[in-house]
Amino acid sequence: MSLNMIDFPRPLSSTRRVISHGSRGVSIVAANSPLSSAALIPACSVAVVDTTGAGDALAGALLYGESCNLDPIDSARRAVRIAAEVVTITGARLDPERVRAVWNQL
DSSP, X not given: OOOEEEEXXXXXXOEEEEEEOGGGXXXXXXXXXXXXXXXXXXXXXXXXXXXXXXXXXXXXXXXXHHHTTOOHHXXXXXXXXXXXXXXXXXXXXXXXXXXXXXXXXX
């Protein structure tokens, strides 16, 4: 199984790690904590058309949530939803209005 890890800083220099499990969702954990303490954010059930861009969408949405000072779990939930939306179309580009609608659903 391939895992993708994305590090992103939090205020006060703490760090979180997000581990993508593909169609199973993501885990999020504080950098200095054991993986066994990770919170699992389950994936959304969607009809997959094309996985191109899913990881980029996930990373971008995580970073956007971070820049908005959202709670890391909330950011991860939104990012998982955005990535799920991306795989429902051919190619990696969602219409900006669709992105806003998905982001604001949660």
